Amino acid sequence: MTSKKAVVFGYGNPSRGDDGIGPELMRRAESLAAEVPALAGIELIQDFQLQIEHAMDLVDVPLALFVDASVSAAAPYTFTRLVSSQDPSYTTHELSPASVLHVYGQMKVGEAPPSYLLSVRADLFDLGADIAPPAQANLEAAWALMEKLFARPEAEAWNAFLT
Amino acid sequence: MSNFLETAARPETLKRVVIEPVTRVEGHGKVTLLLDQDNHVKQVRLHIVEFRGFEKFIQGRPYWEIPIMVQRLCGICPVSHHLAAAKAVDMLVGARQLTPTADKLRRMLHLGQTLQSHALHFFHLSSPDLLFGFDSPVAQRNIVGVIAAHPDLAVMGVKLRKFGQEVIRMLSGKRVHGTLGIPGGVNKALSAEDRETMLQGIDQMIEWSKAAVDLSKKVFFSNEEFHQHFGFFKSNFLSLGAANGAMDLYDGGLRAKDENGKLIFDNVDYFHYDRFIHEGVKNWSYMKFPFIIGKGQEEGWYRVGPLARVNNADSIPTPLAEIERKDFMAAGGGGLMHATLAYHWARMIEMLHAAEGIKELLLDPEIMGNDLVTRGEKALEGVGLVEAPRGTLFHHYKINENDQIVKANLIVSTTNNNEAMNQAVRQVAARYLDGKVLTEGLLNHIEVAIRAYDPCLSCATHALGKMPMEVELLDADGALVDRMIKNADGRIA
Numbered sequence: 001m002t003s004k005k006a007v008v009f010g011y012g013n014p015s016r017g018d019d020g021i022g023p024e025l026m027r028r029a030e031s032l033a034a035e036v037p038a039l040a041g042i043e044l045i046q047d048f049q050l051q052i053e054h055a056m057d058l059v060d061v062p063l064a065l066f067v068d069a070s071v072s073a074a075a076p077y078t079f080t081r082l083v084s085s086q087d088p089s090y091t092t093h094e095l096s097p098a099s100v101l102h103v104y105g106q107m108k109v110g111e112a113p114p115s116y117l118l119s120v121r122a123d124l125f126d127l128g129a130d131i132a133p134p135a136q137a138n139l140e141a142a143w144a145l146m147e148k149l150f151a152r153p154e155a156e157a158w159n160a161f162l163t
Numbered sequence: 164m165s166n167f168l169e170t171a172a173r174p175e176t177l178k179r180v181v182i183e184p185v186t187r188v189e190g191h192g193k194v195t196l197l198l199d200q201d202n203h204v205k206q207v208r209l210h211i212v213e214f215r216g217f218e219k220f221i222q223g224r225p226y227w228e229i230p231i232m233v234q235r236l237c238g239i240c241p242v243s244h245h246l247a248a249a250k251a252v253d254m255l256v257g258a259r260q261l262t263p264t265a266d267k268l269r270r271m272l273h274l275g276q277t278l279q280s281h282a283l284h285f286f287h288l289s290s291p292d293l294l295f296g297f298d299s300p301v302a303q304r305n306i307v308g309v310i311a312a313h314p315d316l317a318v319m320g321v322k323l324r325k326f327g328q329e330v331i332r333m334l335s336g337k338r339v340h341g342t343l344g345i346p347g348g349v350n351k352a353l354s355a356e357d358r359e360t361m362l363q364g365i366d367q368m369i370e371w372s373k374a375a376v377d378l379s380k381k382v383f384f385s386n387e388e389f390h391q392h393f394g395f396f397k398s399n400f401l402s403l404g405a406a407n408g409a410m411d412l413y414d415g416g417l418r419a420k421d422e423n424g425k426l427i428f429d430n431v432d433y434f435h436y437d438r439f440i441h442e443g444v445k446n447w448s449y450m451k452f453p454f455i456i457g458k459g460q461e462e463g464w465y466r467v468g469p470l471a472r473v474n475n476a477d478s479i480p481t482p483l484a485e486i487e488r489k490d491f492m493a494a495g496g497g498g499l500m501h502a503t504l505a506y507h508w509a510r511m512i513e514m515l516h517a518a519e520g521i522k523e524l525l526l527d528p529e530i531m532g533n534d535l536v537t538r539g540e541k542a543l544e545g546v547g548l549v550e551a552p553r554g555t556l557f558h559h560y561k562i563n564e565n566d567q568i569v570k571a572n573l574i575v576s577t578t579n580n581n582e583a584m585n586q587a588v589r590q591v592a593a594r595y596l597d598g599k600v601l602t603e604g605l606l607n608h609i610e611v612a613i614r615a616y617d618p619c620l621s622c623a624t625h626a627l628g629k630m631p632m633e634v635e636l637l638d639a640d641g642a643l644v645d646r647m648i649k650n651a652d653g654r655i656a
Binding site: 013014015016045046047048051052053055056103106107108127128 | 217220232235241279283286287317318320321322324325328338339
C-alpha cells in the first residue's frame with residue numbers, strides 16, 4: 001500500500017513572466033514541506049511542461065493536483081475536477097492534464113486517481129520578465145487555496161473548494 | 164531544388180487560405196495558400212515566427228551562466244541547448260578536448276535526450292498521424308492494420324521516454340533544470356548505484372527500440388509508394404559526423420552531401436561554420452533560410468535531423484543500428500533516401516543507436532572516472548554544435564575581457580529545416596489540395612508533412628497541430644469568404 005497522500009505537478013517556464021506561477025507555487029510548497037512533517041506524503045513535481053512520462057507519476061497515488069498559469073481562467077483562479085480526455089494536445093510536445101490522465105488510462109495500470117486542476121489567471125509571458133502584479137495577486141490567492149488543500153489531502157475535502 | 168510554388172505570378176488575383184495555430188506563449192507557424200478561382204494551388208508558404216529574443220536576453224551575462232540559462236530556451240530539448248552551449252563555453256576556456264570521463268558523461272546525457280525525444284515523437288506525436296492523419300482509404304487501412312497489431316505501443320512509448328528522462332536526471336542531478344556541463348567538463352561523476360540502475364533497464368530499452376524500428380519499417384512498406392512520394396523532394400543534407408564518416412550525434416566535423424550523395428564538404432571544423440553556412444532571408448518570412456554558401460541560396464538549402472544524419476553516415480557505430488541503417492539505405496535504391504515520411508524510420512534507427520550507445524558507455528570503465536574538468540588558454544569566441552534530436556544545433560558566443568557575452572547567434576534545428584518544410588508543404592499542397600475543395604482532412608496532410616520534421620515548438624515556433632487552429636478563406640479583395648476553426652477540444656466550428 002502506498003504511503004503517498006498526493007502528487008502535485010507545478011509547471012511552466014520561470015523565465016517567461018506569468019508562466020512562472022506554477023514553479024513559484026511549487027517553490028513555496030517545497031519550503032512549506034520542509035517545515036511541516038505532515039506534508040511528507042505529498043510528492044511535489046516541477047517541470048517546464050507536462051508530457052507522457054508524467055502519467056507514471058500517477059501510479060499508486062490516491063490524489064493528484066495540477067497547477068498551471070492560464071490565460072483563459074477567471075481571476076484569480078479556477079479549481080476544477082479533471083476528466084481523462086485525449087484532447088488535441090496529444091499531437092504536440094506539451095500535454096494537457098486531461099491528456100496525461102488519458103495516457104495513464106492507456107497504460108492499463110488501474111484507475112486514475114481523483115485529479116484536480118488549479119488554473120491561475122495569467123496574462124504576460126515576456127522572456128526574462130517577472131510575474132506581473134495582477135498575476136502575483138492571483139498567485140497569492142492560489143497559494144492560500146493550496147495551503148487549505150495541503151491541510152487535508154482528500155478528494156472529499158478538495159471537492160468543497162471547486163469553483 | 165527549385166522555388167516551385169514559392170511565389171505566384173499575380174497573387175492579387177488569387178484566393179488566400181491561412182492555416183494558423185494560435186498559441187499561448189511563443190511564436191507560431193502559419194501556412195498560407197493562394198488558390199485561383201478553380202482552387203488550383205498557385206502559391207504556398209510556411210511562415211514560422213522565429214523566437215530570437217534569447218540572443219538579446221543573454222547579452223551582458225557572464226559566459227559561465229550560459230549552459231544553465233539556455234535550458235530555459237526550450238522545454239523540449241533543454242539538454243541539447245545545454246550541451247551546445249557547454250561546448251561553446253569549452254572553447255572560451257580553452258578546453259575543447261575534455262577528459263575521457265567528461266566527454267563520455269556528456270555523450271551519455273545527449274543519448275538520453277535523443278532516446279526520450281525520439282520515443283515521444285514516434286509513439287505519441289507521429290503514430291496518431293499514421294493512424295488518423297491520412298484520409299486516403301488505402302493508406303489508412305494498411306497502416307492501421309500494422310499498428311493495431313501493437314496494442315502496447317503507448318506503454319512502450321511512455322517507458323522509453325521515462326528511461327531517457329531518468330538517464331538525464333541521474334547525470335544532471337535533477338529532473339528539470341539540472342546541470343552536467345560546466346566550462347571545460349562536467350560537475351559530477353556517475354555513481355555506481357545510478358550506473359547499476361541504468362544497466363538493469365537498458366536491455367529492455369534496446370529491445371523496445373529494435374521493435375520500434377521494425378514497426379516503423381513495416382508502416383513504411385505497408386504502402387511504400389505512398390510513403391516514398393508523400394511530400395517527396397530532393398535536397399542536400401547537413402550533419403555532424405565522425406572523422407571516419409560514422410554517425411556522431413555529439414561531436415565531429417560538419418559534413419554535407421548533395422542530392423545525389425556526393426560530398427559537398429566533410430570534416431569541417433564547426434568553429435568555422437560561418438565560412439560554409441549562411442543564414443539567408445526572404446522578404447515574406449521573419450525566419451531565416453540557412454544555405455551552403457558554395458551552392459548559393461537557390462540550390463544550397465539543406466535538410467537536417469534523422470533523415471540527414473542516416474543519409475550522411477557511412478556507418479553507425481553500434482551493431483543493431485548499423486544493420487538497420489543498411490536496410491534503410493537499401494530502400495533508397497542505391498542513392499539517398501529523400502522521402503519526407505522516411506524521417507520516422509530514420510528517427511527510430513537513431514533511437515536504437517541511442518539505447519545501444521548508452522549501454523556501451525555504461526560498460527566503459529572510463530565512465531566511472533573522477534577526472535572531470537580541464538582548462539586551457541582562454542578565448543573570446545566559442546562555437547558549440549550538437550546533433551539535437553531535430554537536427555544540427557549551433558550556438559555561437561563572443562565575450563569581452565570582462566567575461567560578459569557581447570554577441571550570441573543560435574541556429575536551431577527547425578531553422579535549418581525551414582526551406583525543407585516549405586518544400587514539403589508545397590509538394591503536399593500540389594498533390595493533395597490542387598483543384599479540390601478544402602477540407603480539414605486535406606489541410607491535415609500539410610500538418611503531417613511538417614510534423615515529420617518534428618519542428619521544435621519552443622525555440623523556433625510552437626507546435627503545428629496545437630489547437631485551436633483557424634483557417635480563413637479570403638477572396639482576391641481580402642474579404643472573408645469562409646472560415647473554419649478547430650477548437651481546443653478538437654471540435655470543428
